[in-house]
Each structure stands twice: as C-alpha cells, then as structure tokens.
Amino acid sequence: MSIRSHFSAHRVLITAGILVAACVSPVKSPQAQSLGELQTSSTPLVLKAQGSFFVGGEKVEQTKGELGNLGPGGHITVNQMYVRYMVPQQGGNLPMVLVHGATLTGKTWETTPDGRMGWDEYFVRKGYPVYIPDQVGRGRSGFNQGPFNNVRAGAATPASQPELFRFSDENVWTNFRFGPKPGVAFDDNQFPVAALDELSKQAVPDLNRGLPTPTPTIKALSSLATQLNGAVLVGHSQSGSFPLAAALLDPKVTKALVLVEPGTCPANYTDDQVKALATVPVLVVFGDHRTNPTGLPTLPTWQARFEECQKLIERLKTAGGDAQMLDPADRGIRGNTHMIMQDRNSLQIADLILQWLSERAGKQGARQ
Amino acid sequence: MSIRSHFSAHRVLITAGILVAACVSPVKSPQAQSLGELQTSSTPLVLKAQGSFFVGGEKVEQTKGELGNLGPGGHITVNQMYVRYMVPQQGGNLPMVLVHGATLTGKTWETTPDGRMGWDEYFVRKGYPVYIPDQVGRGRSGFNQGPFNNVRAGAATPASQPELFRFSDENVWTNFRFGPKPGVAFDDNQFPVAALDELSKQAVPDLNRGLPTPTPTIKALSSLATQLNGAVLVGHSQSGSFPLAAALLDPKVTKALVLVEPGTCPANYTDDQVKALATVPVLVVFGDHRTNPTGLPTLPTWQARFEECQKLIERLKTAGGDAQMLDPADRGIRGNTHMIMQDRNSLQIADLILQWLSERAGKQGARQ
Known part of the structure; x- marks a missing residue:
C-alpha cells in the first residue's frame, strides 16, 4: 500500500x-x-506457432570473479540476441522483425501502456509472422557482467566499466514529444499520457555504449533475415538505422526496411552503399511536433533528423530506389509522438505502413 | 563465420x-x-488474449550521473516486474504463474533449447491461462543502474556495487545434474545436451544479491495473484520457495503452489506460518541424480535440498495440509535434471503436475 x-x-x-x-x-x-485495463479482442488469435530462440552469440572464458564467485571460472555466452515470435495460422506474408529503441526492450511492440493491442499482435492478425528481438546487451539477451565484477573487485578501474544510460520520466515528456515540457501535453498529443507510469516501467539500462562497434544486433538481424528466407526489418529510434546497416550486409534477404522515428539516417554512406540500399524498398516514418511550436528550446533534434532522412531518401531515389517518407501530418493526422506504436491511433499508423508494404513486398516464396 | x-x-x-x-x-x-530446429505443432494455438504488462515498481529520483548522463536528473521506475501472458480461448482453468530461477529469465518456460514446445504453451493448450514474469532486476524487468554509474564516476566505492553472478557452462553440467562432470552426461540423462549452447544463451546476469530483502518479486507475485482473483504459483530453483513466501502474504489468492527443484524449503517457518501454508495445496518436484552415483564430489547439495523439502512437507501434513513430493524416479521415470521443464520428457512431467493440480485446484470462479 x-x-x-x-x-x-x-x-x-x-x-x-x-x-x-x-x-x-x-x-x-x-x-x-x-x-x-488490459483489453481483450473480440476475436481469438489463431497461431500456427509461437515461441522464442536466440540468434548469434560468442563464447568467452571468464574467471571466478568475473562470474560473481558462483563456482569456478569457465565459459559463458555473450552478445546473443533473444527473439520471440508469433506465426499466424492464416497468412503467408513476409516475416516482420521489429527492433526497439534506446533503454527499451521488445516490450515496446507488445501491449501498449494503456492496455491496447500492440503492433506485434496486430501485424500477426494481418497475416504477418512477427519476430521481436531484445537488442544484444539488453532484456532477455543479457549482457557481459565480467567488466562490472572486475571493477567491484578492484581488478579494473571504475572508468573501464560501461556507462548504463536511461531516460528519466521528465526527459521522456519532451524528447519523445508528448508535450513542450514535463507534465504538459500538446493539445493534439496522441500518446496516452495518463498511462505514462507504465511506459516508465518499460525502461531498462542501456549498455549499447559498452558493446562492440557496430553493435552485434546488426549482424544478428541480418542472420535472422537470412534464416527466415527474407524479412521486413523495422527499427525504431536508436535502432531506426539498424535495418539499413543490416541490409548492407546482405540486401537480398531484406525485403523492405521500415525506419520508425530513426535517431539517424546516416549521411556518410558511399555511393556504392546507396546503390546497394536502393535495391530494397525503404519507408521512413516520423511523428508530429518535430519543432517546438511554443518556442521553448526543448526539442532541438527531431526536425534535423527528419531532414537528414529526407536527404537519404533523395539519394536512394536518385540511385533508382523506392524510398518514401510517411509523415502522418501530411494526411491530416496530427499529434503523433516518438512512441508512435503506442499512440492512441497506433493501429491507424500500422495500417498506413501495411498499405505501403503490401504494395511493395510480395508474399513469401520458399517458406510456408 | x-x-x-x-x-x-x-x-x-x-x-x-x-x-x-x-x-x-x-x-x-x-x-x-x-x-x-524449431518444432511446430500440428494443431493451431487458439488464444483468447496475449500480451504483457508490469506489476509493482517504485519511483526514485536520480542524478544526471546516475542516469548515465542522458539528459538532466529526474525520476525513473525501479523494482517493477515484467509479465507476459497467454490466455486460451477454451479453458477456464486457474491461471498459472511460472517464475524462473537464478541467472535466467522467463525464457526458461518458452521453447526448449532443442526447439520443442515449452511449458508455457503446453499449459495454455491444456486450458490454463499462463503468466510468465521476469524476476525483478532481470531481463525485461530491468534494474537500477544508478549504483553502477556512481561507481564508474568515482562517486561511490567499487565494493558498493552489486555483484552480478552467472553460471558457467561447465558449472551447469554438474550443478544442473546433466552428468557427473562437464562434457559427460549420465547414461539416462534427459536434458538435450546437444543443444547446451542454447541453454547457455538463456543466461543473464543475476542481480538478486543487490536487491532489497526479500526480493520485490515476492510481493509482486502476491499482487499478481490478487489481480488474477487467484492463481497457481510455480517457482523454480532460486525462485522455488517464492510461491511459499508469496502465499504467506495472502494465502487466499494462492490456489496451489508448485515448487520445481527449489533451492530451499525454508526450515525456519513458525508454526503459525506452517498453519497458514497448510491451507494451500503444495507440490514439490525434484529430478534425478541428486546424489552422485560416481562418487565424485560434484553434487553435494541437491539431496540435502530434497530432504529439507521432505521435512517441510511433513510439517505441512502434520498441520493438516495437502503437501506432496513428486519424484518421477518413484514412477520409474529416470534421468530428469534440474532443468526438468526443458528435459526431453518435459511434457510427461508437465502432465504429472497437471494431474495433481486438476485433482486439487478447481476451475476458476469469478474470472472468465
């Protein structure tokens, strides 16, 4: 109590x-x-299969101390990626892989903070097999605890330990663009701010600054797409550009890329890289209020990120690619936020993405 | 490659x-x-609902440094418990809550390392709504990164940072009783050791030594059972005694307790506590090879734990309770391990538990 x-x-x-x-x-x-407040659909969800597995990972040998003094030294696995999946009984569409953003986990795509259906189940109900990873180093993918235990034992300097970052609730208000300052929502804000405490619970420490560069998540995504015989890769925020990076490892297995509110659309791709990426359909999705209508200096970066992505889209199109910006405000849909998959109109946005996808990426071939 | x-x-x-x-x-x-190697059932899984949510959690205020220098200081949530659930379309049985053990996550109960159906789906197919938490401080429940960042910044002593423990692959061989030493399986071993690398990937750093005592997971389990209007609580290994501890908070909402290979059956309960626990049916499940038939000094504790649980069972029965030991070896089922829910005969063991349960805990009343 x-x-x-x-x-x-x-x-x-x-x-x-x-x-x-x-x-x-x-x-x-x-x-x-x-x-x-969890909402239940009026029709059952009929699955051909569901479950979980891992992609990637490397064995390392650690000392007793690195293992937290639980038994003698030995081998453990690090840099593996946990993936949960649901395959609809009816469907045959391409698999979709949904990757979450900074300080979050695959929970991002599940039940929304106010108890509505997540994109994971919605896409399955629309006939798409859905695969939800936790990024390497986070959530059920775990992380390498060795460096932390070495510092604790005095065997390494404190500064050698990775920094673990996390958004505060106050930071989320402005950075995720629910409103111009903490506690004040935009008039047309679509995020269910009454359930903001539930979003707060979704946050976990982010170890990405302590991972190898680039993060092993990218290779794991490419490997997953290969194992799936082709997949649609969807990234968000921190992972918004991961679909591009994974596509560069093997464009053939990435059937479409959806970049939801990407933290970056890299400007430094070579012409050869752009040519390779131009073989894959690309959709970039951004919410509203990217500049701050109140004039307060709280939202400096999202419009800049939007413009950076527009430039990449132009480069891809010049190289013969099929690339497009989805800005719901262009269609009169206002008030969407950085957590667009959890906004009150999240399924309306999902439908726009599925419409784009169905016009481009065909049914799956070899599998199913 | x-x-x-x-x-x-x-x-x-x-x-x-x-x-x-x-x-x-x-x-x-x-x-x-x-x-x-993921196996797909020949019949679809028909769900009334699935999704995820959190139980519990507390707000704390942190400095910029504690947040990993991502924006200014502010509030975050700690000690929340992530829960994923599946509710069968047909059923109406009592909800089951399955809690994982040390260094593991809810993945324990999902697809087995060799790709077979986990107890999560199996119980759902048998008509039980299933709720799978990640223990507080682990997996998708996250943890408090503040103490680690303080040490990194020199604002706290290294020894103040929680130790993060994890089993090595070699330790697992003997401690989980796959065989008498690493790489050597018992002749009748039931664990799919060829897929041992997949179990290795399930491990994440365990923060329980750094959590409040008792772990907030216990209160969250009781709260979850209350919200579910009654539930069967199932613990494993480290969490094997959690159902007992949760039941002591409110025996009325715990309709049955299943302790799978519990790390402890507390011997220090008062007579009043035993009397309270005796109002709830209790089943304790242990695998095989609790003593080491080869005589090697690798397995010192499991038979002792078994005997400790037998003593608790006797105390509960003396107090009028319905408590029972399930030792499959008594029925000629040999070679089960500490990871009995992932053993090759895992569904045979599941059936024995469900049989016990169906004879004791009735159908759910108020809900569904």
Whole structure:
C-alpha cells in the first residue's frame, strides 16, 4: 500500500500540467491499472506457432570473479540476441522483425501502456509472422557482467566499466514529444499520457555504449533475415538505422526496411552503399511536433533528423530506389509522438505502413 | 563465420565426453540450429488474449550521473516486474504463474533449447491461462543502474556495487545434474545436451544479491495473484520457495503452489506460518541424480535440498495440509535434471503436475 500511495503522489507531481484532467477521474495505482485495463479482442488469435530462440552469440572464458564467485571460472555466452515470435495460422506474408529503441526492450511492440493491442499482435492478425528481438546487451539477451565484477573487485578501474544510460520520466515528456515540457501535453498529443507510469516501467539500462562497434544486433538481424528466407526489418529510434546497416550486409534477404522515428539516417554512406540500399524498398516514418511550436528550446533534434532522412531518401531515389517518407501530418493526422506504436491511433499508423508494404513486398516464396 | 568456427571448436571441447555422438552427425552452428530446429505443432494455438504488462515498481529520483548522463536528473521506475501472458480461448482453468530461477529469465518456460514446445504453451493448450514474469532486476524487468554509474564516476566505492553472478557452462553440467562432470552426461540423462549452447544463451546476469530483502518479486507475485482473483504459483530453483513466501502474504489468492527443484524449503517457518501454508495445496518436484552415483564430489547439495523439502512437507501434513513430493524416479521415470521443464520428457512431467493440480485446484470462479 505504501508503494500505491507513493505512486499516486508522484503522478500528481509529474502531471501537474494536466492536473485538471487527472482530478476528474480518480487516480489509480499503476499496479491496479496494468492488469485491470488490459483489453481483450473480440476475436481469438489463431497461431500456427509461437515461441522464442536466440540468434548469434560468442563464447568467452571468464574467471571466478568475473562470474560473481558462483563456482569456478569457465565459459559463458555473450552478445546473443533473444527473439520471440508469433506465426499466424492464416497468412503467408513476409516475416516482420521489429527492433526497439534506446533503454527499451521488445516490450515496446507488445501491449501498449494503456492496455491496447500492440503492433506485434496486430501485424500477426494481418497475416504477418512477427519476430521481436531484445537488442544484444539488453532484456532477455543479457549482457557481459565480467567488466562490472572486475571493477567491484578492484581488478579494473571504475572508468573501464560501461556507462548504463536511461531516460528519466521528465526527459521522456519532451524528447519523445508528448508535450513542450514535463507534465504538459500538446493539445493534439496522441500518446496516452495518463498511462505514462507504465511506459516508465518499460525502461531498462542501456549498455549499447559498452558493446562492440557496430553493435552485434546488426549482424544478428541480418542472420535472422537470412534464416527466415527474407524479412521486413523495422527499427525504431536508436535502432531506426539498424535495418539499413543490416541490409548492407546482405540486401537480398531484406525485403523492405521500415525506419520508425530513426535517431539517424546516416549521411556518410558511399555511393556504392546507396546503390546497394536502393535495391530494397525503404519507408521512413516520423511523428508530429518535430519543432517546438511554443518556442521553448526543448526539442532541438527531431526536425534535423527528419531532414537528414529526407536527404537519404533523395539519394536512394536518385540511385533508382523506392524510398518514401510517411509523415502522418501530411494526411491530416496530427499529434503523433516518438512512441508512435503506442499512440492512441497506433493501429491507424500500422495500417498506413501495411498499405505501403503490401504494395511493395510480395508474399513469401520458399517458406510456408 | 568466425563465430561459427569458434562455436564448433568449443562444442567439441566441452562435449568431449559425448564426442562419439557428436561425431556421428555434423556439428551445426548454434545460429542455424536455433531457428531451423524449431518444432511446430500440428494443431493451431487458439488464444483468447496475449500480451504483457508490469506489476509493482517504485519511483526514485536520480542524478544526471546516475542516469548515465542522458539528459538532466529526474525520476525513473525501479523494482517493477515484467509479465507476459497467454490466455486460451477454451479453458477456464486457474491461471498459472511460472517464475524462473537464478541467472535466467522467463525464457526458461518458452521453447526448449532443442526447439520443442515449452511449458508455457503446453499449459495454455491444456486450458490454463499462463503468466510468465521476469524476476525483478532481470531481463525485461530491468534494474537500477544508478549504483553502477556512481561507481564508474568515482562517486561511490567499487565494493558498493552489486555483484552480478552467472553460471558457467561447465558449472551447469554438474550443478544442473546433466552428468557427473562437464562434457559427460549420465547414461539416462534427459536434458538435450546437444543443444547446451542454447541453454547457455538463456543466461543473464543475476542481480538478486543487490536487491532489497526479500526480493520485490515476492510481493509482486502476491499482487499478481490478487489481480488474477487467484492463481497457481510455480517457482523454480532460486525462485522455488517464492510461491511459499508469496502465499504467506495472502494465502487466499494462492490456489496451489508448485515448487520445481527449489533451492530451499525454508526450515525456519513458525508454526503459525506452517498453519497458514497448510491451507494451500503444495507440490514439490525434484529430478534425478541428486546424489552422485560416481562418487565424485560434484553434487553435494541437491539431496540435502530434497530432504529439507521432505521435512517441510511433513510439517505441512502434520498441520493438516495437502503437501506432496513428486519424484518421477518413484514412477520409474529416470534421468530428469534440474532443468526438468526443458528435459526431453518435459511434457510427461508437465502432465504429472497437471494431474495433481486438476485433482486439487478447481476451475476458476469469478474470472472468465
């Protein structure tokens, strides 16, 4: 009960800007909210298969100390990528691989913070097999604990230990573009901010700064697409450019690339790289409020990222590619955020992506 | 390809004891194995619902440094518990909550290392809604990165940082009782040791030594059972006693407790606690080879744990409880291991548990 009180007090604190709305309905504890508000579809989900597996990984030998003094030294696996999948009974569409962004896990694509169906299930219901990884170094993919234990034991300098980063709730308000400042939502904001505490729970420490460069996730994505005999790669935010990088390893197995609010569209690709990427259809998706209409200096980068992606799209088109920007605001759909797959109109956005996809990437060939 | 070569070499190394078997069939890379060998059931899985949510969690305020220098200081959530669920279209049985053991995640209960159906799907197919958490501090539940970043920045002493422990592959051979020493399987061993590299990938760093005592997972399990209007709690190894601890918080919502290879059956319960626990049916499940038939001093503890649990069972029965030991060897089923839910006869063991359960815990009342 003490946690419940703590949460309620906090919610009032951080949502001071929308306090009027918060006062209209009783403030619920996040615990009660999460299970009680889960929505169930009126039609069953019929799966041919579901389960999980790993892609990639390397063996390393560690000392007793590196293993946290649990038994003697020995071998462990690092840099593996966990993948959960659902294959619809009816379908035969290309598999889709959905990769999450910074400080998050595959949970990004599952049930939304306010209990609605995630893109994972929606795409399956539309006939697409769906594969959801946790990036290497995060969530169920685990990470290499050796460097941390060495520092703890005095066997390595503290600075040698990777920095683990994480967004604060306050940072999320502006950086994910729910509003111009913490607690104040844009008038047309599409993110369910009343369930923001549930998004906060999705965050885990991000180890990407401590991983090999480029992150092993990229090779694992390419390997997964190969094993699937071709797949659509979808990245978000931090992983927004991963589909491009994976495609460069083997463009043939990447049947389409969807970059959702990418943190970057690299400007330094060579002409040969652009030529290779131009063989794969590319869709870039951005939400609204990329510049700050209030004039507050809280949102400096998203419009710059949007423009960087426009430039890449132009390069791909010049090289004969099929590349396109999906900006829902162009269609009168306003208020979408960085967490567009969790926005209230998330399935409307999903439909726009599926429409683009169905016009380009055909049914799967060899498999199924 | 270098990873593939590396793995092959390693497999020969660590499976020297079963080298004859390994040489008969070509050695596959774990990457190719994991997806290519996934087995698909001949009948579809029909779900009323699936998704994920969180239970519990607390807000803490952190400095810029504690957040890994990603924006200014602010609030984050810690000690939340991620839960994935599947509800069968047909069923109406009590929900089952399956909790994993040390250095592992909810992956424990999903697809087995050699690609067979996990207990998660099997129980759903038998009409039970299934809820799979990641323990607080692990996997998709995340952990508090603040203490680590403080050490890195010199703001705290290295020794203040939690130790992160993990089993080595070699340790697993004996501690999980696949065989008397690394690379040598018991003649009747039920674990699919040819897929041992896939089990190795399931391991993640275990932060439990750095969590509050008792772990917040226990309160979250009780809260989950309350929200579900009653549930069967299943623990394994490290979490083997968690169902007991959760039941003590509110015995009414724990409809049955299944302790799979528990790391402990506490001997220090008061008579009042035993009386409370005696209101809930309890099943303890242990695998084979708890003492080492070869006489090697590698397996000192499992028979002791078994005997400790037998004593608790006797205390519960004396207090009027319905408590029972399931030792498959008593029924002529030999060679089961600590990872009994992944053993080759895992569904045979599942059936024994479901039989016990169906005789005790009735259909769900208020829900569904």
